[in-house]
């Protein structure tokens with residue numbers, strides 16, 4: 788059964804939803820971005836960081852995925868991101884999706900030390916990215 792952004796309260800498990808709402812209110816949803824108006828990705832900070840991927844069309848959540856091991860489906864991380872999208876998606880800047888699919892495929896083959904190098908290199912070039920990284924990694928994150 789698909790979930791709808793406007794009906795989160797009736798279409799999700801109450802206990803999980805309240806935990807997800809807490810996560811959202813605590814500002815744990817980071818780095819939300821939208822590709823082509825349909826595909827969404829976000830990081831939710833918790834004891835571990837989780838990556839949430841969603842496909843949403845006309846208010847309907849067609850696909851949701853999280854890399855956590857919670858038994859609940861959708862988990863609190865997915866719900867936190869859905870609250871973010873419902874309440875704050877209008878604040879997001881438009882993204883340029885040129886080459887996105889190709890990059891997504893290609894970087895999945897890169898080893899962590901190369902990814903770390905690329906992140907550091909880009910951080911020295913882009914002040915905005917450096918600020919984002921500093922903000923993302925503060926609060927005693929590993």
Ligand SMILES: [Zn+2]
Pocket residue numbers: 837853854855856857862863864865
């Ligand atoms: Zn999760």
